[in-house]
Amino acid sequence: MNPENFLVRPYREQVEAYSLPDRWQKIAPGVYADLEKLAGLPSAYSDDPAGEEARRFDLLILRLQLACLGAEPGFTRMRVRVQEIATALLGQTTIPLVRAQAELLEELTTDAWWQDVTLPMLESVRLRLRGLIRLIEKGRRNVVYTDFEDELGEISEGGITWQPLGDDFEKKIRTYLRSHENQLAVQKLRRNRQITTTDLDELEQVFLGSGLGTTQDIEQAKARHEGLGLFLRSLTGLDREAAARAFDRFQTGRTLTANQLHFLNMIIDILARRGLVDVGQLYDPPFTQLTPSGPEKFFTASDIDTVESVLDQVRSTAIPASQAM
Known part of the structure; x- marks a missing residue:
């Protein structure tokens, strides 16, 4: 003043x-x-340039620190919140600022990092990640910040019951898929080959028989992701070579500019990590870091329609033909 x-x-x-x-x-x-x-x-x-999201993250970390000292309840719930944020950011590693923190983000999603966590460790997380929170894609912000106001005042579960990390269904399935990459159904998901109802039924029986999840877990995953195949694809991602091959026809007989190639490679990178891209995401970060006005800056309307067709085709291979609309 x-x-x-x-x-x-x-x-x-x-x-x-x-x-x-x-x-x-x-x-x-x-x-x-x-x-x-x-x-x-x-x-x-001057107001914080990192935005309100960063300040909310500051408060979340502060409350985790208080929980470590025994002065605040709900440590497990808040830990899961941080892990959701880390997972969402891992989907944005095409952005250099996020990619620079990828190792930390990966560690945050594991059990091991949270064993005997200290106040300085949490403070380091706050400082390194607070400026990245605004980069989480719009489609995932609602998931990350659902009932986030609960972290700011009186605690309210908002109808969601978090299970301990060791019981987390998605993490168990992700671990299974990574350790069984040579299994035919998993190969189909990763290599953009058509999955069948039989493939998914067999995987579902494995998950149930191995105690990786319950029928309720599976049904909830199907509901959230519009089907088991799309849920599993979001965990396996696409083999990068398969993701690039999906655009072979789009590139045939033409020479793309440097900006067009960069934009296309960003799509391929996200497909490799998350397995799916919706055309609407091309108007959100990280793409808007390259062209705030959208892909129309680099591509014609016809080109964008073709890209959308490719993305739809990639999505369709994770849905059995018998279930396709």
């Missing part, structure tokens, strides 16, 4: 007093009214 400002001048003594860090070590109840008056005075302070 500028003490020479005519609005600040009447409170100059208090402003100067509370500009000293020592005065904030212990706030007596009797001075709250004075501080409220000061809070309304004009200031040269």
Whole structure:
């Protein structure tokens, strides 16, 4: 605050007093009214460029730190929240800022990182990730911040019951798929080959028989992802070579510009990681980092229609033909 400002001048003594860090070590109840008056005075302070999402993340980490000290309940719920955020960011590693933190993001999704977690470890996570939260794609922000207000005030489960990480169905299935990549059905999912009802039925029986999940877990996954095949594809991703092959016909007989190639490679990178891309995502980060106005800057309407057809075809191979609409 500028003490020479005519609005600040009447409170100059208090402003100067509370500009000293020592005065904030212990706030007596009797001075709250004075501080409220000061809070309304004009200031040269500029708002956080990382946005509201970063401040919410700050508060989430603070509450995790308090939970570590035993002064705050709900550690498991908040840990899962951070892991959801990390998972969402891992889908954005085509953005250099996010890619630079990929190793940390991967570690956050594991059990091991959270064993004996310390306050400095959590503070490091806050500092390294707070500026990235705004880069989470719009389609996943609702998932990441569902009932996030619960973290800001009174705790309310919002109708969701989080299970301990060791019981997390999605993580168990992801681990199974990674360790069984040579299985025919898993190969089909990764190599963009048509999955069948028989393939999915067999996988479902394996999941149930191996205790990886319950019928309810599977049905919930089907409902959230519009089918078991799409759920599994989102976990396996696509083999990058298979993702690139899907666009062979699009590139045949033409020479793409550097910007067009970059844009296309971004699509392929996301397909390799997440297995699916909706054409609407081409108007969201990370694509808007390259062209804020959308793909129309680099491609004709006909080209975009062709790209959409390719993405639809990739999606269709994770849906049995008998279930396709």
